Amino acid sequence: MVLISLTTDFGLRDHYVGVMKGVIAEIAPDAKLVDVTHEIPPQDLRAAAYVLWSSLPYFPADSVHLVVVDPGVGSARRAIASQTAWGVLVAPDNGVCSYVWAAAPPILTVELDNPHYRRAAVSHTFHGRDIFAPAAAYLASGTPLAELGRPVQAPVRLPTPAISVGEVEICGEVIYVDHFGNAVTSIGRLVWDGAMVHLDPAFGEAGRRIVAVGRVTVRAAGRDLGPIRRTYSETSPGEPLALVGSEGMLEIAVNQGSGAQVLELQPGDPVEVIAGR
């Protein structure tokens, strides 16, 4: 029983997600359906790319991941399916798979142009129902990826989240703010062993190395947040702090509060780790 995960910005108020599941159930009645989230901020490709990157490693490797965050629906943007070590992604060709590809490179990516594997009538406004859901369902039913369309050589990629390592500091940026107000940054995967900070970048350049010896200070929104903490409770309620989140990324948070709100952090805002202070 193959699993199909679903990630969209459709929200749960309307019936659009339910309709996609109906389409899938008709084609692949035995597929197991699991929602990742349907509350991606509308048309926010970077947020969706991050959510996929931090979710897919926890799913069975033979899963199919249906992604519909699609500002270009009805335009000429391509629809693709991409085999990776983290499963097959079915998505618009708009870069939403980029962060996954940085960790699990595309093995084969095809354009979903075989009309046999879409609905007979394709609307201009709901490709989730008419193209992406059928493709995911056929893949989950065992249809070979190569059947769905022609290979795509250069799928669209988003810029890699900014991270630069200097003599005494690492500079990164906020890449996602969760509903608790935790601001996840591009700085990671960081490991703080009490004496040294090791960096094993999640995106872009690879290779773990020591980036700081001794204490470091984290700076965000023009404020010093002190060293990297182990848990929220190492600061007083309401106080901002930096810690290594559940994905190994540096996160800015507030004990019993919202880091994003207290510090007015948004995706793209800079965050620094400064050594030796």
Place this chain on the structure above:
Amino acid sequence: MVLISLTTDFGLRDHYVGVMKGVIAEIAPDAKLVDVTHEIPPQDLRAAAYVLWSSLPYFPADSVHLVVVDPGVGSARRAIASQTAWGVLVAPDNGVCSYVWAAAPPILTVELDNPHYRRAAVSHTFHGRDIFAPAAAYLASGTPLAELGRPVQAPVRLPTPAISVGEVEICGEVIYVDHFGNAVTSIGRLVWDGAMVHLDPAFGEAGRRIVAVGRVTVRAAGRDLGPIRRTYSETSPGEPLALVGSEGMLEIAVNQGSGAQVLELQPGDPVEVIAGR
């Protein structure tokens, strides 16, 4: 593995939907459960009727559709199950199935009065758990519809969404506003082939025909919205427009905005398509 879809106005904050699924799993452990939506506006029968009409055709035809939008819970309104070509609907007898019946007429409708197929103790306030969920589960397990109760001859029907076709105009009304702010109207199924507008009414009178030759103008909220567009991107961001939505119905929208908000449209508001301008 039969599919049971669920459509309610319960929201997802409380445990009421989960409890119904527990009841179903006890009776029909193999049924596949798919949420259509639980965010129908409270007690809004027309919205629920529209959501069912636009969702059910995408589900397997042997599905069971559990519907609990039930302003009359605890009163004398009947509980029914209705076999159609779009599956069996299990719902209160308050008209919520009307729009589905307009497209897929009831083959057999019974009152859920056989106490064997409800919970032993029926509360006054939660028939979803005590009557509707067990009925849906027994049907999904293969219990014949006729076992569940006596045939109902004249189930309650809502008025058909307003649509009238004149010499030079079609008049309809807004029937649903989605969370993007798209206002779906009763005018459809419209096909604009570049030269002529064809109308194939979704509800009420049947039979496709030509309703206009040449350009048409759409009017809503006292404003001219120009001709029927093919995609959102044919207007500037923030500008209202009319287009044929994914169900073939005329929709009023705003490119990168909310049609319902910009034009202050609500269900029941009139919308016109005027020929030859």
Place this chain on the structure above:
Amino acid sequence: MVLISLTTDFGLRDHYVGVMKGVIAEIAPDAKLVDVTHEIPPQDLRAAAYVLWSSLPYFPADSVHLVVVDPGVGSARRAIASQTAWGVLVAPDNGVCSYVWAAAPPILTVELDNPHYRRAAVSHTFHGRDIFAPAAAYLASGTPLAELGRPVQAPVRLPTPAISVGEVEICGEVIYVDHFGNAVTSIGRLVWDGAMVHLDPAFGEAGRRIVAVGRVTVRAAGRDLGPIRRTYSETSPGEPLALVGSEGMLEIAVNQGSGAQVLELQPGDPVEVIAGR
């Protein structure tokens, strides 16, 4: 196919619930996943305890119930799994199972300290993914409870919801407010047979008995709400009332409105039933 239910305060905006389901699907691909709710008010153990108590009896008795409402994540609080007649609960040892245990006493409770049944790397901030989800999945796959860790003798318990029965009155408190604004109280299970009020306490002392003869009056928020009603419609729209809810507990509601809003009721607020008026 064993059922795993999920109850958390994670909300549905982020991918955290989806990630837990991915972890479960990897270990127990055949488990059926049912959400109870993910909208428990953040870190509200009493609300979660009530939701579990009022949901679990409706699930198959061999279900596994995954509960992650966990203010103490990363601290020394234990993680436990507890076999009861209502299934196995997998939860933090913070009292969240207390109300269930009052009705379905723990048969065997173990600490989840066997590293074989958690993820290899356990984060400080996401035990739902690293400890609780794997434990639930292994239990659903048939791993004996005793394998998961050492027996726990005295798991943490919350105080029992307040209820006291005097000569002429029953005093209780609000224990949960649902999204309709219905305020569920600790007073129940009440049965009003038209002549006498019978009380069969849900928590604490057991044994059904007559607590009042003739009419009673309900008082909440300093107001007389009149007798216990049978349905909402026995009062005018907007008027507050008391009735016996779907779980047999006394509830304070407003016909076509929000009881909690009109009367400004919150969990912990006192409610009284006074006999003979």
